[in-house]
Amino acid sequence: MAGTLYLVATPIGNLQDVTHRALEVLRTVDLIACEDTRHTLKLLNHFRISNRLISYHEHNELERAEELADRLVAGASIAIVSDAGTPGICDPAFRIVQRAIEVGATVVPIPGAVAFINAVIASGISTDSIFFGGFLPSKKGDRRKRLEEIRDIPATLVLYETPHRIAKSLVDCFEVLGDRRAAVARELTKLHEETARGRLSELAERYGKESVKGEIVLVIERAALVEPKRETPTPRSISKRVKELEKEGVDGKTALKKAAKEFGLSKSEAYRFLELSK
Numbered sequence: 001m002a003g004t005l006y007l008v009a010t011p012i013g014n015l016q017d018v019t020h021r022a023l024e025v026l027r028t029v030d031l032i033a034c035e036d037t038r039h040t041l042k043l044l045n046h047f048r049i050s051n052r053l054i055s056y057h058e059h060n061e062l063e064r065a066e067e068l069a070d071r072l073v074a075g076a077s078i079a080i081v082s083d084a085g086t087p088g089i090c091d092p093a094f095r096i097v098q099r100a101i102e103v104g105a106t107v108v109p110i111p112g113a114v115a116f117i118n119a120v121i122a123s124g125i126s127t128d129s130i131f132f133g134g135f136l137p138s139k140k141g142d143r144r145k146r147l148e149e150i151r152d153i154p155a156t157l158v159l160y161e162t163p164h165r166i167a168k169s170l171v172d173c174f175e176v177l178g179d180r181r182a183a184v185a186r187e188l189t190k191l192h193e194e195t196a197r198g199r200l201s202e203l204a205e206r207y208g209k210e211s212v213k214g215e216i217v218l219v220i221e222r223a224a225l226v227e228p229k230r231e232t233p234t235p236r237s238i239s240k241r242v243k244e245l246e247k248e249g250v251d252g253k254t255a256l257k258k259a260a261k262e263f264g265l266s267k268s269e270a271y272r273f274l275e276l277s278k
């Protein structure tokens with residue numbers, strides 16, 4: 001019988017955020033596949049865990065996925081960890097998960113920290129619907145194109161950022177998305193944890209002046225609904241609107257045309273409503 005692949009979330013800074021279950025899995029699996037063995041050793045040493053480690057990162061992902069799949073076929077239990085947070089979230093793991101499923105292994109997530117979830121819940125921006133976009137492209141043109149693609153998504157937008165790019169990205173976000181409310185969450189769970197909240201223009205100004213260090217998540221509120229809610233067209237509401245426009249000096253024909261457009265009606269429908277109101 002094929003073995004089990006555990007996707008183990010580890011802390012995003014504060015080691016106290018590791019779960020009991022994560023430690024138990026890391027202690028008992030046959031092998032731990034990690035991004036950087038030195039990094040994972042710090043976690044294991046802190047919790048006095050000793051186990052076999054193998055490195056698994058974006059440059060050897062394909063060959064390692066094959067190797068790990070072979071071990072799973074032979075019945076091994078393997079844990080995947082990334083340097084921080086949840087494997088597979090802007091970190092390698094996807095390829096091995098695919099291969100593990102193909103070879104009939106059991107795939108088990110061991111939940112824990114994800115940076116973007118923690119940034120959103122502390123941002124004060126709506127959590128009803130969330131779009132996670134990972135990292136924006138590093139080139140300005142590509143970044144703006146990507147922002148245009150996601151501009152109208154009806155959800156809070158969440159992006160990962162780097163300290164040397166945050167100022168430029170905030171300017172692009174402001175110019176492409178408009179002056180929305182946003183939050184810059186930095187160094188979550190760590191000593192210098194900070195969440196800066198404000199309009200994109202304010203944050204762009206602040207980070208344009210101030211250089212920052214550490215890891216960053218950018219949270220941006222969804223696009224405002226562009227179309228104001230339309231009033232239901234009735235003979236009375238159409239007639240009222242036409243009269244208002246006429247009072248403003250608009251001629252009768254144009255007023256009818258304008259009112260029809262505002263209520264989402266054709267000109268003839270609006271005319272019929274107007275006649276009915278008499």
Ligand code: SAM
Nearest residue numbers: 012085086089090114115160161187188215216
């Ligand atoms: N797998 C991780 C997760 O579950 O969130 C993400 C890994 S990705 C390579 C690294 C990025 O995650 C950083 O550049 C930053 O945008 C975000 N990140 C990770 N830890 C963070 C922290 N403590 N505070 C803020 N952002 C963090």
